[in-house]
Amino acid sequence: MARTPIFLSKRLVRFAILVIVFLFIILNLGSQTKKVNVIENKDDYRKVSGTGTNIDGIDKIDVLKTVASAAAVMADSQKNDAKANLKAGEAAEIVPPKHELTQKEKLAAVEASIKKINPSDTMSFINQFQGVKGTRPKACFVTLVRNSELHGLVDSIRMVEKRFNAQFKYDWIFLNDEPFTEEFKKTVQKEVSSTVKFGLIPEEHWSYPNYIDQTKAAKAREDMAHIIYGSSESYRHMCRYQSGFFWRHPLLDEYDWYWRVEPDIKLYCDINYDVFQWMQDHEKVYGFTITIHEYEDTIKTLWKTSMDFFKQHSDYLAKDNLMKFLSDDNGKTYNLCHFWSNFEIANLNLWRSPAYKAYFDYLDHAGGFFYERWGDAPVHSIAAALIIPQDKLHYFSDIGYHHVPYDNCPLDPVVFKNNNCDCDQGNDFTFQSYSCGKEYFEAAGLEKPEGWEKYRD
Numbered sequence: 466m467a468r469t470p471i472f473l474s475k476r477l478v479r480f481a482i483l484v485i486v487f488l489f490i491i492l493n494l495g496s497q498t499k500k501v502n503v504i505e506n507k508d509d510y511r512k513v514s515g516t517g518t519n520i521d522g523i524d525k526i527d528v529l530k531t532v533a534s535a536a537a538v539m540a541d542s543q544k545n546d547a548k549a550n551l552k553a554g555e556a557a558e559i560v561p562p563k564h565e566l567t568q569k570e571k572l573a574a575v576e577a578s579i580k581k582i583n584p585s586d587t588m589s590f591i592n593q594f595q596g597v598k599g600t601r602p603k604a605c606f607v608t609l610v611r612n613s614e615l616h617g618l619v620d621s622i623r624m625v626e627k628r629f630n631a632q633f634k635y636d637w638i639f640l641n642d643e644p645f646t647e648e649f650k651k652t653v654q655k656e657v658s659s660t661v662k663f664g665l666i667p668e669e670h671w672s673y674p675n676y677i678d679q680t681k682a683a684k685a686r687e688d689m690a691h692i693i694y695g696s697s698e699s700y701r702h703m704c705r706y707q708s709g710f711f712w713r714h715p716l717l718d719e720y721d722w723y724w725r726v727e728p729d730i731k732l733y734c735d736i737n738y739d740v741f742q743w744m745q746d747h748e749k750v751y752g753f754t755i756t757i758h759e760y761e762d763t764i765k766t767l768w769k770t771s772m773d774f775f776k777q778h779s780d781y782l783a784k785d786n787l788m789k790f791l792s793d794d795n796g797k798t799y800n801l802c803h804f805w806s807n808f809e810i811a812n813l814n815l816w817r818s819p820a821y822k823a824y825f826d827y828l829d830h831a832g833g834f835f836y837e838r839w840g841d842a843p844v845h846s847i848a849a850a851l852i853i854p855q856d857k858l859h860y861f862s863d864i865g866y867h868h869v870p871y872d873n874c875p876l877d878p879v880v881f882k883n884n885n886c887d888c889d890q891g892n893d894f895t896f897q898s899y900s901c902g903k904e905y906f907e908a909a910g911l912e913k914p915e916g917w918e919k920y921r922d
């Protein structure tokens with residue numbers, strides 16, 4: 466009889482320990498979930514990822530630490546979980562419980578899946594992220610802009626909202642090499658009907674890499690003062706950024722598609738269908754509205770440098786590429802044709818591909834963004850025309866578009882009428898001789914619209 470109370474109290478102590486362990490696990494799991502949510506919540510993700518280093522007072526390193534400590538808490542709680550099971554005598558062996566992947570495990574899974582594909586085949590790289598047909602694509606607008614361009618930007622936003630986004634509501638990301646002013650942010654937020662995100666560009670994406678000779682770059686700017694933007698330093702950083710970095714901004718990580726919009730552009734017609742969905746469902750990669758010839762003086766060595774790269778990496782060339790659009794002599798010389806990149810509706814994974822990253826890196830080391838004035842338009846165009854098959858490119862003949870001083874005005878009378886176009890077909894640039902529309906139609910084997918010659922100047 467005297468033993469019973471001791472036995473009972475031992476059982477009570479064991480029970481109390483179990484309750485404490487159980488509570489500990491619950492609390493740990495609770496705190497872990499909360500921390501992970503901090504970066505999974507869209508608004509907080511915006512705060513965290515805005516600059517790559519620091520935005521709105523939150524340091525990215527802190528976030529990584531949060532992820533790491535959340536993973537540690539998770540691992541601890543799993544150990545405790547297993548221990549608790551054993552204590553309760555319910556499990557004969559320790560079976561790790563199912564859990565959400567940690568950040569490290571997620572990265573390892575992505576790396577493993579990349580290794581499985583052929584890294585030189587850009588389409589197979591892009592396809593692994595391809596959304597299911599009919600589902601809404603992960604897409605956004607992206608605008609690189611200065612605070613001083615607010616007025617022209619509002620005009621552009623109003624056009625895009627009226628003609629497209631009021632109906633389709635895609636997020637809009639604004640990027641700047643300087644912090645946006647409160648006035649800028651407030652005004653833009655009022656104009657955009659969907660989620661708006663503001664990002665500061667990390668300094669390492671908008672400065673001289675250590676392999677650039679800045680004295681040589683300064684001399685080049687002096688020598689090129691007679692060329693448009695030839696003396697501008699910021700224009701060169703802008704072109705390099707649009708070529709090699711905007712798609713690396715953390716704010717774009719969650720998207721597969723973007724539509725580039727600049728201040729002071731116009732959309733002349735209604736767009737009654739979801740262009741991102743159309744691109745995704747038709748398995749297109751790069752869409753444009755205007756083609757044009759480049760100023761030769763700005764890209765004196767771009768073609769030679771590009772061809773040197775592709776000679777060393779011929780495996781990056783797509784089989785059915787669009788070399789004919791770029792060159793009239795099978796690659797020997799550049800005919801200066803390119804897609805005008807102030808408008809682009811494209812798949813971000815094109816630029817994230819091993820081929821494009823290696824190409825950009827090669828160009829960047831050659832120095833022409835600073836020693837000449839290489840534009841992002843010919844750089845994007847040469848890559849898009851060569852590393853993906855030609856049927857992955859799409860000319861949006863139905864999107865009425867204006868960037869000073871040229872128009873894409875739909876020539877098809879049905880499109881013009883049905884989409885309420887507000888432009889002068891006589892001004893359409895597509896088949897004028899300074900454009901490269903004729904070259905594009907011929908290289909891609911497309912039939913030119915009836916009467917196209919009458920638009921040629």
Ligand SMILES: Nc1nc2c(ncn2[C@@H]2O[C@H](COP(=O)(O)OP(=O)(O)OP(=O)(O)O)[C@@H](O)[C@H]2O)c(=O)[nH]1
Binds near residue numbers: 608640641700703869
């Ligand atoms: N934040 C920032 N944005 C810039 C800078 N320079 C250009 N941009 C943006 O980059 C895009 C391209 O610049 P633009 O000046 O339009 O270049 P462009 O289209 O070749 O020349 P334009 O014919 O003058 O329009 C635009 O969206 C600009 O707002 C800069 O120094 N800082």
Ligand SMILES: [Mg+2]
Binds near residue numbers: 727807868
């Ligand atoms: Mg512009």
